[in-house]
Amino acid sequence: MNRKKWLVAIAVLVTAITIGASRHIFGASADGKAATPVEVKIDNFSFAPAVITIPAGTTVRWTNRDDIPHTVVSDDHTTFKSKVLDTDEQFTYTFTKPGTYSYFCSIHPKMTGKVVVQ
Amino acid sequence: MKREDHSAITAPGDGEPISHDQHHDGIDRRGFLKCMAWVGTGTFCVMKGGVLSSYSLGALPFRAHDAHGELSFVQISDSHMGFDKPANTDVVGTFKTAIDKINALPVAPEFILHTGDISHLSKPAEFDTVDQLLKPASAKDVFFVPGEHDVLNDDGAQYRERYGKGAQGSGWYSFDKSGVHFIGLVNVMNLKAGGLGSLGQEQLEWLEKDVKRVSHSTPIVVFAHIPLWSVYPEWGWGTDDSAQALAYLKRFGSVTVLNGHIHQIMQKVEGNVTFHTACSTAFPQPKPGQAPSPGPMKVPAEQLRSVLGITDVQQVQGKHALAVTDSDLA
Numbered sequence: 001m002n003r004k005k006w007l008v009a010i011a012v013l014v015t016a017i018t019i020g021a022s023r024h025i026f027g028a029s030a031d032g033k034a035a036t037p038v039e040v041k042i043d044n045f046s047f048a049p050a051v052i053t054i055p056a057g058t059t060v061r062w063t064n065r066d067d068i069p070h071t072v073v074s075d076d077h078t079t080f081k082s083k084v085l086d087t088d089e090q091f092t093y094t095f096t097k098p099g100t101y102s103y104f105c106s107i108h109p110k111m112t113g114k115v116v117v118q
Numbered sequence: 119m120k121r122e123d124h125s126a127i128t129a130p131g132d133g134e135p136i137s138h139d140q141h142h143d144g145i146d147r148r149g150f151l152k153c154m155a156w157v158g159t160g161t162f163c164v165m166k167g168g169v170l171s172s173y174s175l176g177a178l179p180f181r182a183h184d185a186h187g188e189l190s191f192v193q194i195s196d197s198h199m200g201f202d203k204p205a206n207t208d209v210v211g212t213f214k215t216a217i218d219k220i221n222a223l224p225v226a227p228e229f230i231l232h233t234g235d236i237s238h239l240s241k242p243a244e245f246d247t248v249d250q251l252l253k254p255a256s257a258k259d260v261f262f263v264p265g266e267h268d269v270l271n272d273d274g275a276q277y278r279e280r281y282g283k284g285a286q287g288s289g290w291y292s293f294d295k296s297g298v299h300f301i302g303l304v305n306v307m308n309l310k311a312g313g314l315g316s317l318g319q320e321q322l323e324w325l326e327k328d329v330k331r332v333s334h335s336t337p338i339v340v341f342a343h344i345p346l347w348s349v350y351p352e353w354g355w356g357t358d359d360s361a362q363a364l365a366y367l368k369r370f371g372s373v374t375v376l377n378g379h380i381h382q383i384m385q386k387v388e389g390n391v392t393f394h395t396a397c398s399t400a401f402p403q404p405k406p407g408q409a410p411s412p413g414p415m416k417v418p419a420e421q422l423r424s425v426l427g428i429t430d431v432q433q434v435q436g437k438h439a440l441a442v443t444d445s446d447l448a
Contacts, residue, residue, distance in 0.1 A: 067204070067413060068414065069238070084239060086239065107309075
């Protein structure tokens, strides 16, 4: 009896560790911390990748590698809005709600991108 | 000033049909346009009583009295004060050279038009530096319109505080000088995702009212940062609602549109309207489609000043088109 209970306890413990580890690997965590951000590069007047698909709770990080300043602004101008990013400056935003978020550079509005949150 | 073949940088934009003597008024537009093709090399064209004369600035001693007009002003653009990347690590130096060129013009300009991107990051120190550098200019009056780099972070509040006193809305205004009606427009505000430059309904309504009281024989000069014609929409080089603005100007015999933003000279004539874009005093940009993006274009250091420039504009008795001359900073 004791042995069986002990085996069950170990099984539960191993399962818990596995679940915890897999949540970490796939970038989702209940408290939003320690998840690897998805990178978007800004260069040559474009966002790359232009379209990304991510699970809810993911943080996206934009890095400006261009030699001209850019911004990252959601089409509605309110959901997210970076300050002006000069070369090598970054902007991050964590997408908690599922949906499609189109954005653009408010200085050079022909530059557009999209984040699809599932 | 170098007399080099600048055709690679300054050749007029191609593709658009050009109208010749449509109005049978004796104005030699074909000759005018042939002349305009050479302006990048320092040729000065003057219209006097409908007759075109051209003077080569390098070859002849300049006969100022021949070219003296009733009104003379200079356009500078895209100083991007604060820019410090490889395309030009000394935008202060090249701006100073532009002022020296202005001060060396045979006919002193009455005032300067700055068609925007005064600063690079809308920083107060950047605006301050431009103000300081303008002080030694022979022309004491400077009129501005903002570029998209001048209205970052605060919807243009700082720009208007510095340069928009007396202007309306986001900074548009008009004034008269020597019988010419000048209109400064703002097309860098409230830009929409995927869009081009934008004037907006309020400004268009103001423009319609503003020109109603102006006689059709008064020459008009419109200045705005982003081109008011479709230079290259893929790179944002155009204004979504400029057609409506130009419709309000259709009845005028002479309209000159001066823009910046693209950091190179492009020209187009459509009926009574002459469109002209100026060089930057900071760095050049590639010709449409000839690079992956319209970013700063690096050239060999010794060539930099030859691809930057100022634009001299003269009105001479004899109405119709103003004489527009570009010179580089070499």
